[in-house]
Amino acid sequence: MNSSPAAMHSHLETLITALRCLPGVGPKSAQRMAYHLLQRDRAGAFYLAQALERAATDVRHCSECNNFSEHEVCALCASAKRDANLLCVVEMPADLLMMEQTQCYRGKYFVLMGRLSPLDGVGAKELNLERLVRRVQEHPCEVILATNFTVEGDATAHYLATLLQSQNVKVSRIARGLPVGGELDQVDSGTLAQAVLERREVIA
Amino acid sequence: MNSSPAAMHSHLETLITALRCLPGVGPKSAQRMAYHLLQRDRAGAFYLAQALERAATDVRHCSECNNFSEHEVCALCASAKRDANLLCVVEMPADLLMMEQTQCYRGKYFVLMGRLSPLDGVGAKELNLERLVRRVQEHPCEVILATNFTVEGDATAHYLATLLQSQNVKVSRIARGLPVGGELDQVDSGTLAQAVLERREVIA
Numbered sequence: 001m002n003s004s005p006a007a008m009h010s011h012l013e014t015l016i017t018a019l020r021c022l023p024g025v026g027p028k029s030a031q032r033m034a035y036h037l038l039q040r041d042r043a044g045a046f047y048l049a050q051a052l053e054r055a056a057t058d059v060r061h062c063s064e065c066n067n068f069s070e071h072e073v074c075a076l077c078a079s080a081k082r083d084a085n086l087l088c089v090v091e092m093p094a095d096l097l098m099m100e101q102t103q104c105y106r107g108k109y110f111v112l113m114g115r116l117s118p119l120d121g122v123g124a125k126e127l128n129l130e131r132l133v134r135r136v137q138e139h140p141c142e143v144i145l146a147t148n149f150t151v152e153g154d155a156t157a158h159y160l161a162t163l164l165q166s167q168n169v170k171v172s173r174i175a176r177g178l179p180v181g182g183e184l185d186q187v188d189s190g191t192l193a194q195a196v197l198e199r200r201e202v203i204a
Numbered sequence: 205m206n207s208s209p210a211a212m213h214s215h216l217e218t219l220i221t222a223l224r225c226l227p228g229v230g231p232k233s234a235q236r237m238a239y240h241l242l243q244r245d246r247a248g249a250f251y252l253a254q255a256l257e258r259a260a261t262d263v264r265h266c267s268e269c270n271n272f273s274e275h276e277v278c279a280l281c282a283s284a285k286r287d288a289n290l291l292c293v294v295e296m297p298a299d300l301l302m303m304e305q306t307q308c309y310r311g312k313y314f315v316l317m318g319r320l321s322p323l324d325g326v327g328a329k330e331l332n333l334e335r336l337v338r339r340v341q342e343h344p345c346e347v348i349l350a351t352n353f354t355v356e357g358d359a360t361a362h363y364l365a366t367l368l369q370s371q372n373v374k375v376s377r378i379a380r381g382l383p384v385g386g387e388l389d390q391v392d393s394g395t396l397a398q399a400v401l402e403r404r405e406v407i408a
Contacts, residue, residue, distance in 0.1 A: 010274070011255070011258045011259045011262050011263050011274055012259055012263050012272050012274075014255045014258070014259070015255040015256060015258075015259040017255075018248070018251050018252040018254075018255035018256070019226075019252065019255075021241070021245055021248030021249075021251065021252055022223075022226075022237045022240070022241070022252075023236060023237060023240045024233065024236075024237075029228065031298060032227060032228075032298075033226045033227060033228075034259070035272075035296065035297060035298070036226070036227045037225070037226070037256070037259075037260065038259060038260065038263050038272060039317060039318075041225055042260045044222070044225030045225075045256045045257075045259065045260035046256070046257065046260055047222050047225065048222040048223065048225055048226075048253075048256055049252075049253040049254070049256035049257040049260070050222075050253070051215070051218045051219040051221075051222035051223075052219060052222070052241070052249045052250070052252055052253035052256070053249075053250065053253040054215045054218070054219075055215045055216055055218070055219040055238065055241075055242060055249070056241065056242065056246045056249035056250055056253070058215050059215050059216055059242050068216050068239075068242060070214070070215055070216075092239065093239060094235055094236075094239070113243060114243075
């Protein structure tokens with residue numbers, strides 16, 4: 001953003017620059033956001049400042065599942081109601097939330113906080129996979145790989161399967177196929193091909 | 205965003221809610237922003253918190269031009285180099301920046317911080333137009349209306365012209381027409397019609 005020194009003022013300029021640390025926010029959006037907050041929602045600005053400070057200070061990673069948590073062990077890992085014999089591996093906290101919304105999974109989780117992506121410099125070390133291996137060694141369980149069905153998610157699942165099977169862990173991957181309510185002429189051909197390859201015998 | 209109490213944690217939840225006070229940020233983006241800051245850019249989160257707090261505390265309106273300023277009178281209004289006989293009225297601070305980038309205008313400004321928009325409850329009172337009238341009475345000058353060429357911007361310009369001319373102020377409006385480098389078959393017919401209506405005599 002070009003700006004004449006006479007027309008812009010340092011705190012406002014600093015705010016516009018600072019807003020650009022948010023993903024997907026460019027110079028124009030940052031400017032719009034700053035003007036909006038200063039013009040119409042100063043209370044919102046203070047509230048956001050406080051929320052940022054608190055979260056950045058207090059939120060850390062659960063020592064068991066690696067998800068964001070304010071405590072050493074998160075509520076889900078501490079719960080006695082969850083089945084410790086099942087461990088679902090997901091990429092991000094949002095994926096865990098989606099799994100929870102299905103209300104069909106009652107096991108525990110491990111959140112990778114990313115995926116293997118050598119081009120972005122994310123290897124096995126960056127994903128903290130030793131922690132996952134230690135978790136499985138300490139509490140033997142079945143591991144369900146629920147990484148995304150993207151190239152990187154698949155590669156991560158493949159790497160994890162090899163790694164965990166070498167520890168004699170039973171590993172499965174969530175199913176690929178048509179969505180519930182899906183129609184054959186609506187689905188892409190890659191998904192349909194996978195659904196044929198991974199067909200299941202019908203037991204009458 | 206649905207969330208199970210076991211899977212989400214209050215500071216993180218609060219941050220996601222707080223981020224939604226930014227214009228154009230929905231639940232999904234807010235979640236993505238919060239995860240990004242906590243996972244990859246805690247320093248950015250602290251920096252943004254501080255910038256928000258400082259701007260929301262210190263930025264107010266210049267008592268002369270009504271633009272955002274940290275001081276009673278902004279640097280542009282305080283400058284002796286600006287021509288006090290010209291006053292350009294714009295809707296928003298971003299419009300002032302665009303005017304400054306042209307580097308052809310050396311007068312002063314008045315920033316409306318909005319436009320007349322009765323449906324949104326913005327009338328003459330909300331725009332602080334008494335301040336503009338007082339400004340013009342105290343420092344008689346030519347007023348250039350540079351509100352947008354939208355329905356609301358035009359209505360605002362019309363209202364201001366009537367108001368200011370009743371105070372015996374010379375009022376002009378920036379020109380409408382084809383853009384520089386514009387081609388007739390590329391421009392919309394409304395603009396072309398206006399360019400014909402507002403044609404200027406060619407002086408050889």
